[in-house]
Amino acid sequence: MTQHPILEIKGLHKRFADHHVLRGIDFSVAPGERVAIIGGSGSGKSTFLRCMNFMETPSEGEVWLDGTRIGTERNGRVTYPEKQLCSVRERLGMVFQQFNLFPHMTVIQNVMEGLVTVKGMPKAEARRIAEAELAKVGLSEKHDAWPGRLSGGQQQRVAIARALSMQPEVLLFDEPTSSLDPELVGEVLRVINTLAGEGRTMLLVTHELGFAYHFATKVIFLADGVFHEVGTPDEVLKNPQKPRTQDFLRRFGEFAF
Amino acid sequence: MTYSWDFRPVLEHFDMLALGLLNTVKIAAVSIVLGVLVGLVLAMMRLSSRRWLSWPAAVFVEFYRNTPPIVHFFWFFYAFPVLLSVSMSPYVAAVLALSTQSGAFYAEVFRGGIVSVERGQWEGGRALGMTHAALMRRVIVPQAVSRMVPPFIERSFELLKTTALASTLAYADLLYQAMLVNSETSRPPEVYTTIALMYLVLLVTASQLARLAEARLTAYQ
Numbered sequence: 015m016t017q018h019p020i021l022e023i024k025g026l027h028k029r030f031a032d033h034h035v036l037r038g039i040d041f042s043v044a045p046g047e048r049v050a051i052i053g054g055s056g057s058g059k060s061t062f063l064r065c066m067n068f069m070e071t072p073s074e075g076e077v078w079l080d081g082t083r084i085g086t087e088r089n090g091r092v093t094y095p096e097k098q099l100c101s102v103r104e105r106l107g108m109v110f111q112q113f114n115l116f117p118h119m120t121v122i123q124n125v126m127e128g129l130v131t132v133k134g135m136p137k138a139e140a141r142r143i144a145e146a147e148l149a150k151v152g153l154s155e156k157h158d159a160w161p162g163r164l165s166g167g168q169q170q171r172v173a174i175a176r177a178l179s180m181q182p183e184v185l186l187f188d189e190p191t192s193s194l195d196p197e198l199v200g201e202v203l204r205v206i207n208t209l210a211g212e213g214r215t216m217l218l219v220t221h222e223l224g225f226a227y228h229f230a231t232k233v234i235f236l237a238d239g240v241f242h243e244v245g246t247p248d249e250v251l252k253n254p255q256k257p258r259t260q261d262f263l264r265r266f267g268e269f270a271f
Numbered sequence: 272m273t274y275s276w277d278f279r280p281v282l283e284h285f286d287m288l289a290l291g292l293l294n295t296v297k298i299a300a301v302s303i304v305l306g307v308l309v310g311l312v313l314a315m316m317r318l319s320s321r322r323w324l325s326w327p328a329a330v331f332v333e334f335y336r337n338t339p340p341i342v343h344f345f346w347f348f349y350a351f352p353v354l355l356s357v358s359m360s361p362y363v364a365a366v367l368a369l370s371t372q373s374g375a376f377y378a379e380v381f382r383g384g385i386v387s388v389e390r391g392q393w394e395g396g397r398a399l400g401m402t403h404a405a406l407m408r409r410v411i412v413p414q415a416v417s418r419m420v421p422p423f424i425e426r427s428f429e430l431l432k433t434t435a436l437a438s439t440l441a442y443a444d445l446l447y448q449a450m451l452v453n454s455e456t457s458r459p460p461e462v463y464t465t466i467a468l469m470y471l472v473l474l475v476t477a478s479q480l481a482r483l484a485e486a487r488l489t490a491y492q
Contacts, residue, residue, distance in 0.1 A: 067398060069394055069397065069398065096402060096403065097402075100400045100401065100402055101400065102400075103397060103398055103399065103400040104399070104400030105400075107398070108398040110391060110394065110395065110398075112391050113391075114391040114392060114394055114395030114398075115395065116392065116395065116396075116409075116410055116414075117414065118413050118414055118417075127399065127409065128399035128400065128401075131399075131401060131405050131409050132399055132400045132401055132405070176399070177398075180399060180400070
């Protein structure tokens with residue numbers, strides 16, 4: 015437990031115009047930890063995740079990756095050089111609710127894209143890696159398909175393969191199953207579960223509380239832009255101490271642990 | 272009263288009309304190429320987050336959208352040379368008018384194509400660690416281009432038809448040549464029907480070519 019954190023957040027605030035979404039968050043992730051972030055809609059859980067890889071720029075606070083502070087502070091103002099953000103994002107893979115695959119590229123081109131364009135890898139080598147990642151998510155036979163021809167579940171698995179191809183140190187999942195038809199949720203969760211078995215560091219924003227219970231080493235209940243309750247899956251999901259958490263879990267109804 | 276149609280006098284002067292058609296195609300082609308360059312510069316200015324770049328481009332575009340095309344022709348032919356103390360041929364004035372007009376509209380086409388690419392595409396590329404330049408080149412522009420094709424073609428057809436206004440500057444385009452043939456033959460129904468059909472054939476041919484190009488550029492959709 016005393017392991018040096020891979021990712022650390024200090025005093026994070028995020029405001030959109032006059033909407034104060036995140037109100038002071040301190041957080042750290044140790045290598046191998048799997049954190050599930052739950053909360054009602056509008057609680058700021060996606061925004062929180064998106065601040066990690068600067069899909070959103072924090073209004074206040076510090077982000078540290080593997081002991082290095084991201085951004086340069088001068089006269090109280092923080093600037094984020096593009097080069098540094100690119101390397102941070104390269105190291106933190108992200109999977110989106112809407113997949114965000116590139117529709118003008120085939121499945122394998124999608125998975126190769128980061129390797130070739132960002133890492134500057136030769137195409138043959140990138141193809142080998144992409145093939146291996148696609149095999150891992152069970153889509154070996156879809157190499158040359160256009161993403162638009164795949165089911166939502168298949169698209170999300172390609173997106174996971176694309177994120178994995180970069181060998182990220184941390185994986186960020188932003189509601190990866192929320193836009194899927196119910197019968198397709200399982201195949202995506204199974205893939206995420208496989209990754210858990212490999213000891214990867216992962217952050218998952220989700221509404222799948224049953225999955226979160228089995229997947230996570232730590233669960234965070236976010237409400238009103240702060241960590242309302244934090245603990246093990248048993249603590250937060252089975253024996254929540256705070257009324258607000260209890261209320262949230264009750265409203266989500268029954269789920270199988 | 273019945274008019275007795277006779278196309279023979281017109282066909283005897285067909286070489287003049289053919290020259291006019293050639294000049295029409297020439298001025299349209301040159302103006303499309305220059306218009307694309309003007310449009311690219313304006314679009315990049317408008318997409319910039321720097322106000323001193325985006326604002327002048329927006330004013331330029333609005334100016335052209337809200338003034339009649341023929342005024343631009345007159346301005347470049349009669350006003351511009353006075354300001355610069357140079358003489359200007361009808362051809363150059365017409366090219367300037369056409370390419371700035373189409374540039375203003377192309378700028379909107381290009382900008383519209385870029386902003387129509389969903390936010391998720393920007394995020395998908397960024398999350399992989401792409402720089403802004405790589406993201407534009409690999410993800411945004413390829414998708415934007417296929418969406419720009421239909422409105423781009425539409426604007427180019429507009430330009431092709433607007434070339435007829437160059438005749439008011441005595442540029443020897445198809446319409447101007449028709450006026451000459453008309454004064455020689457005094458057969459307005461035949462002359463103007465003939466050139467209407469020539470414009471029609473020109474535009475239908477161009478639209479067939481455009482459809483081929485469009486099919487190639489939007490293959491993945």
